Amino acid sequence: MKKNKTYHIITIGCQMNQVDSERLSAFLESSGYKSLPDFKKAGVVIVNTCGIRQMAEDRAYGLVNQVRKFNPAAQVVVTGCLSKRADVKKRLDGRADIFLPISEIMQLPGLLEGFEFEPHFSLDEVRLEQGEKYLGIAPNHESKFTAYVPIGNGCNNFCAYCVVPYARGREVYRRQADILREVRGLVKKGYREIILIAQNVNSYHDEEKRFPGLLQAVVKIPGKFWVRFSSSHPKDMSDDLINALGSSPKLCPHLHLAVQAGDDEILKKMNRGYTSKHYQGLIKKVRDVRPGISITTDVIVGFPGETKAQYENTVKLFKVVKFDLAYIAQYSPRPGTVSAGMKDNVSQDEKKRRAKELNEILKITAAANNQAYLGKTIEVLIEGIDKRGHYYGKAGSYQTVRINTDIKKDKRSGLIGEFALVIIDKALPFGLEGELAPVVKSLKK
Ligand code: SF4
Known part of the structure; x- marks a missing residue:
């Protein structure tokens, strides 16, 4: 057969x-x-x-x-x-x-x-051998305008709750020249958004070359495109990288920096390698270098032994940092990790309550941050057309933007995968709404 x-x-x-x-x-x-x-x-x-x-x-x-x-x-x-x-x-x-x-x-x-x-x-x-080889394969990108470009794979950090170092093994990184070749090829094909990814981009190295230098080299590639990167680890966030964030308009005004907890004891048990104060200091520096940058994070509630007082420190951190978005996870033990050997003693109900409370704080801070966009004209990468027949897309600062312009009446079609200027007239907790600006600036070059 x-x-x-x-x-x-x-x-x-x-x-x-x-x-x-x-x-x-x-x-x-x-x-x-x-x-x-x-x-x-x-x-x-x-x-x-x-x-x-x-x-x-x-x-x-x-x-x-x-x-x-x-x-x-x-x-x-x-x-x-x-x-x-x-x-x-x-x-x-x-x-x-x-x-x-x-x-x-x-x-x-x-x-x-x-x-x-x-x-x-x-x-x-x-x-090692296969890891490097597999990263070098030319991929079939799912999107025609957004491309994830892996710069490495694996993790050496062994956070107490995380399976990644066991599942993916130790860090391997690609040659800078190979990454730049891939990005150049994507930009030539018309890709508008390049997302450099690895478990910990800050640890990137290719002989003497480090991540801030790679970023600088990527943004120097001619063409109209945005650059994002993920994920960064607060313990390895260098001043060079922070300064790079303010160095080019091609770099999106968005930083995802996983905090995981706001309490120093819990951070220590998680093996994260920084304190809440250090994290808050990083955010201040980032905002000084790139005013208005949106900050998103990951957080875990109900880590083994997390007392109410310790959780309250995460609440305080949320109120101080005023995140734009957070992926809030309720702790669950993962087989083979260090924390799987700790007593998972925060009840499901309490985890749920903590997650809900953080989400309520997040809604308030994100909605307040989004008010700053009202009346502004911002560039949006159009991703698709929703059920109402209207465009939607992403802002450089990562909010989803709904565009209320009736495209049948407006007769502007073919914008999917292109940048468009949008006048923002509504700020929601996790999104923005607006109208296409009267003249669509075609950025296709
Ligand atoms: S949470 Fe991130 S940094 Fe920590 S072990 Fe997992 S992948 Fe590595």
């Missing part, structure tokens, strides 16, 4: 997983596989998993079960964060056929043909 050489990838989790899936897709196509939008008909279904929270893990189990039920003939591949965990393999035994860390995707075509997994080096060497 002829082999069904079609594939479908389901991606769960962070931007790094999306990057991995885009590279995986390009790699499979170079090996003769064709993408299929319907997982029920694909010969190979790959679930790119996330293990950062229990909820994401449960989603992966549900998806694998669904694939098996609706496409019993498919070869089911589990990759991503959960692919190395023995308990996951046991749980999915008989339903998933192949478990493969993303850094080993070079082996996938062979494994799909029934060959054995055969590392040619010791495990550490394979990790």
Whole structure:
């Protein structure tokens, strides 16, 4: 029987997983596989998993079960964060056929043909060698105007709650010249937004070259495009990087800096390597260098042993920093991490209450920050058309912008993937609304 050489990838989790899936897709196509939008008909279904929270893990189990039920003939591949965990393999035994860390995707075509997994080096060497090779694959970008460009992979930080260092291994970084070549190619193709990503961009190095220098080199590439980066770690946030934030209008006025907690004892237990005061000092410096920059963060409530008084320090930090957006997670223990050995003693109800309270504070600070945009004309990268038939997009400062102009009457079409000037007339907690400015400045050059 002829082999069904079609594939479908389901991606769960962070931007790094999306990057991995885009590279995986390009790699499979170079090996003769064709993408299929319907997982029920694909010969190979790959679930790119996330293990950062229990909820994401449960989603992966549900998806694998669904694939098996609706496409019993498919070869089911589990990759991503959960692919190395023995308990996951046991749980999915008989339903998933192949478990493969993303850094080993070079082996996938062979494994799909029934060959054995055969590392040619010791495990550490394979990790490094393959990690670098896989980052070099030319990806199939999902978007035609926003591209994630990985500058590295892995993490050396071992925050007490986090699976990433175990799932992705130690840090590997790409050569600056390769990254610049990739960005130049994307800008030439018309990409408008370049997002440089790694687990900890601040640790980037290529011999003597560091992340601030890489940023400077990227913004010097000619063309009209925005640059964002993610994620930064507060303990490694250098003055050079802070100063770079104010150095070019191509760099979006947005910094994502995960704080995780506002209490020094909890930060220590989390192994984060900074204090609440240090974090607040960084934000002050950043705002001095780039006034009006939006600040977003990640925070965990209910870390093992977090008392009400310690949580109140996070409340205080939220009120002082006045974030524009925060991803608020209720702690859940992740197998194999240091904090999984600590007593998860904050009740679910209390975690929920803390998350809700922080969200209420966030709504107030974000809404107040957004008031500053009222009446201003800002550049928006148009991402699509909503159900009402109106454009929406992203501001450089990362808010979603709804554009109320009736495009049928206005007759301005074809703006998806382009920059447009928008006059802001409404500020919401997590978004802005406005009208297209009378003259759309076409920035296509
Ligand atoms: S810095 Fe900490 S939270 Fe971020 S990926 Fe590394 S271990 Fe995880």
